[in-house]
Structures are given as C-alpha cells and as structure tokens.
Amino acid sequence: MTLSTDSKILRIGHSPDPDDAFMFHGFASGAVRLDGWCIEHVLHDIQTLNALAAGDDPLEVTAMSAHAFFDREDRYELLPVGTSVGRRYGPRVIARQPMTIAQLAGATVAMPGPQTTATLASRALLPAFREVHMDFTDIMDAVSAGDADAGVIIHEGQLTYGRLGFHLVADLGVEFARRHAGLPLPLGVNCVRRDLDAPLRVDIASAYERSVRYALKHPDDAVKYAMQFGRGLSFADTRKFVHMYVNRDSLSLAADVRKALDVLRGFHRDAIKAASHVELA
Numbered sequence: 187m188t189l190s191t192d193s194k195i196l197r198i199g200h201s202p203d204p205d206d207a208f209m210f211h212g213f214a215s216g217a218v219r220l221d222g223w224c225i226e227h228v229l230h231d232i233q234t235l236n237a238l239a240a241g242d243d244p245l246e247v248t249a250m251s252a253h254a255f256f257d258r259e260d261r262y263e264l265l266p267v268g269t270s271v272g273r274r275y276g277p278r279v280i281a282r283q284p285m286t287i288a289q290l291a292g293a294t295v296a297m298p299g300p301q302t303t304a305t306l307a308s309r310a311l312l313p314a315f316r317e318v319h320m321d322f323t324d325i326m327d328a329v330s331a332g333d334a335d336a337g338v339i340i341h342e343g344q345l346t347y348g349r350l351g352f353h354l355v356a357d358l359g360v361e362f363a364r365r366h367a368g369l370p371l372p373l374g375v376n377c378v379r380r381d382l383d384a385p386l387r388v389d390i391a392s393a394y395e396r397s398v399r400y401a402l403k404h405p406d407d408a409v410k411y412a413m414q415f416g417r418g419l420s421f422a423d424t425r426k427f428v429h430m431y432v433n434r435d436s437l438s439l440a441a442d443v444r445k446a447l448d449v450l451r452g453f454h455r456d457a458i459k460a461a462s463h464v465e466l467a
Contacts, residue, residue: 194222194223194224195223195224195225195226196220196223196224196225196226196246196247196390197225197226197228197245197246197247197248198210198213198225198226198227198228198245198246198247198248199228199229199230199235199238199245199247199248199249200227200228200229200235200248200249201229201230201231201232201235201249201341201374202229202230202231202415203340203341203342203415203416204341204342204409204412204413204415204416204419204424204427204428205270205412205427205428205430205431205432206249206270206374206415207411207412207414207415208401208408208409208411208412208428208432209268209394209397209398209401209432209436210227210397211397211400211401211404211407211408211411211412212396212397212398212399212400212401213225213227213393213397214227214411215400215407215411217397217400218393218396218397218400219393220389220390220393221389228245228248231299231321231322232249232250232251232298232299232302232322232340232374233251233298233299233300233301233302233321233322235248235249235250235254236250236251236253236254236299236301236302237301239254239255239258239261239262239377240254240257240258244261244262244379245379246378246379246382246390247265247376247377247378247379247390247394248262248376248377249268249374249375249376249377250262250374250375250377251299251301251302251303251304251306251373251374251375252303252306252372252373252374252375252447252450253301253302253303253305253306253450253454254301254302255375255377256450256451256454256455257301257454258377260380261379261380261381262377262378262379262380263377263378263380263387264375264376264377264439265375265376265377265378265390265391265394266391266395266438266439267376267391267394267395267398267436267437267438268374268375268376268394268398268436269372269374269375269376269435269436269439269443270372270373270374270375270431270432270435270436271370271371271372271373271431271435271436271443271446272358272359272370272371272373272430272431273359273363273370273371273435274357274359274360274363274368274370275344275357275359275360275430276304276307276344276357276358276359276360276362276371276373277298277303277304277307277308277338277339277340277344277357277358277359277373278338278339278343278344278347278354278355278356278357278358279295279308279312279336279337279338279339279354279355279356279357279358280326280329280336280337280339280343280347280352280353280354280355281329281335281336281337281352281353281355282329282330282332282351282352282353283353284353285335285336285353285355286355287312287313287355287356287361288313289355290312290313290315290335290336290355290356291313291314291315292313292314292315292316293315293316293335293336294315294316294318294333294334294335294336295308295312295315295316295317295318295334295335295336295337295338296318296319296320296324296325296328296329296333296334296336296337296338297317297318297319297320297325297337297338298319298320298321298322298325298338298339298340299319299322300317300319302340303371303372303373303374303450304338304340304358304373305317305319305338306450306453306454306457307358307361307362307371307450307453308338308358309453309457310453310456310457311356311358311361311362311365312356312361315336318333318334322339322340322341322343323417325337325338325339325343326339326343326347326350326352329352330352336355338358340373341427342416342417342419342423342424342427344427344430345419345423345426345427346419346423358371359371362446362449366446366449369442369445369446369449370435370442370443370446371446372443372446372447372450373431374431376394378390378391395437398432398436398437399437401432402432405425408428409421409424409425409428412424412428
C-alpha cells in the first residue's frame with residue numbers, strides 16, 4: 187500500500203457536500219500546497235469513501251464516517267482537523283406525518299448507508315426499526331412515496347426538510363447530548379494512512395489545517411466554491427449549513443469530541459458483540 191514516491195500524487199477524498207468542500211477550498215484554490223506533492227481531488231459520497239477505505243487501494247487521505255473509521259483504525263489514523271461535529275444537532279429523522287420516537291419501533295426507516303455515523307447513532311438511540319439503505323439523495327423521495335415510514339437525513343437535507351413538508355421525529359444530535367451528558371456528536375472525520383512516513387503525515391495534517399483556516403478567513407469565496415456541492419442550496423443556506431459543521435471543532439479534536447468518539451466506539455463494539463451472539467445462536 188506504500189505510496190510511490192515517483193508519482194508524488196497525494197489523493198485526498200471528500201464527500202460531495204458543502205462543509206467538506208468548504209474545508210477543501212484552500213487546496214482547491216491553490217492557496218494551500220504540500221511541497222513536492224500533487225494533490226488529486228477525489229470526490230465520492232461518504233458511503234463510497236467508507237468502502238474505498240476498506241478496499242485494496244485506499245486513498246492516502248480521506249474523509250470517512252466516524253463509524254467506518256472504527257473498523258479501519260489499523261489502516262488509518264485520525265487527522266486532528268476537518269472533523270464535522272454537531273453540538274446538539276445532527277442527522278434528523280423525518281416523516282410524512284407527525285410521529286413520536288416511540289412510534290419508530292418496527293417501522294421501515296430509510297438510511298444513508300450501513301457504515302455512516304447516522305446509522306450507528308440511529309441504532310443506538312432509536313427503538314429497533316427495519317433498515318432500508320440507499321443513497322442519501324433518495325431518502326426524502328422514498329419517505330414521500332411511502333416506501334419508508336421515516337428517513338434519516340444528512341447533509342443539506344437537515345435545513346430543507348421542513349420547507350418540503352416533512353415532519354421532524356428526532357434530531358440525533360439532541361438525543362445523543364440528552365443521553366450522554368451534553369456531549370457533541372462527531373459525524374465525519376478526516377484520516378491519513380498509517381503506512382505513510384511519519385513526517386509526511388505531519389505535513390498533511392498541517393496542510394489540511396491551513397486549508398480549513400484559509401476557508402474560514404475567506405468565507406464568501408469558500409462558500410461560493412462549496413455551493414456547487416449543495417444541490418441547489420442558496421448562498422445563505424450554504425453558508426448556514428457550512429458553519430454548522432465548519433468551526434472551531436474543525437481545527438482540533440477537543441476533549442469532549444474525543445470523549446464522544448469513545449462513546450460511539452462503544453456503540454460500535456456493542457453492535458459487533460450483538461451480531462456475533464446472533465450468529466452463534
């Protein structure tokens with residue numbers, strides 16, 4: 187898996203949503219460079235990035251769901267920058283008609299991918315439900331058509347669901363904080379391959395931090411760049427969504443974010459144990 191020093195290409199993957207794009211703006215604009223390396227921009231939805239991280243040719247640097255990272259800690263280490271964190275907000279469970287959380291028991295719920303953090307949090311925080319996984323862009327349509335009783339929405343859908351006529355059943359960020367002493371909900375993380383040379387990993391972390399800081403210092407330009415990934419969001423809505431997930435939490439891993447990651451890691455560990463018990467039975 188060692189990167190060829192002849193190619194000097196460093197692949198950085200992120201998902202097609204405004205907050206990831208905003209943080210990448212420093213690289214995309216050319217304002218931030220990594221000496222001696224050509225940065226190749228790799229764009230995929232988060233579930234695809236999760237799968238690539240588990241595959242035979244993992245990207246050198248990639249965004250992935252915190253959930254997926256727990257399975258890849260032998261291959262990747264966390265970058266201290268670029269984490270998307272919800273502080274009493276996060277992925278939202280929506281339905282065509284008003285529902286309570288209790289009414290989700292046994293319901294069919296459209297989910298954005300089995301390795302997304304939204305799925306991990308849903309399994310831990312909601313009553314047992316039937317999962318139907320699909321591309322995150324199809325979830326509202328599935329709920330609207332009655333193919334699912336409810337759906338867990340990520341990315342810009344968190345802002346637009348109400349104006350499209352959907353009802354909020356639960357905010358997973360609120361539920362997580364309520365049950366875990368006010369902790370924030372980490373969702374997406376940025377990771378670097380462990381097999382890269384240690385000095386290069388340090389340089390990558392520094393460059394990524396510079397890219398995020400550049401975007402925060404030039405927010406209008408960065409938002410305009412991010413709008414192309416917002417699937418029709420206005421400038422105002424793109425800016426609002428971006429700053430929900432790109433802020434001081436994106437510049438370092440605060441102690442409460444690390445603690446929250448440990449809670450999520452515990453969710454993941456418990457799910458593996460439960461699955462193994464089912465297989466043994």
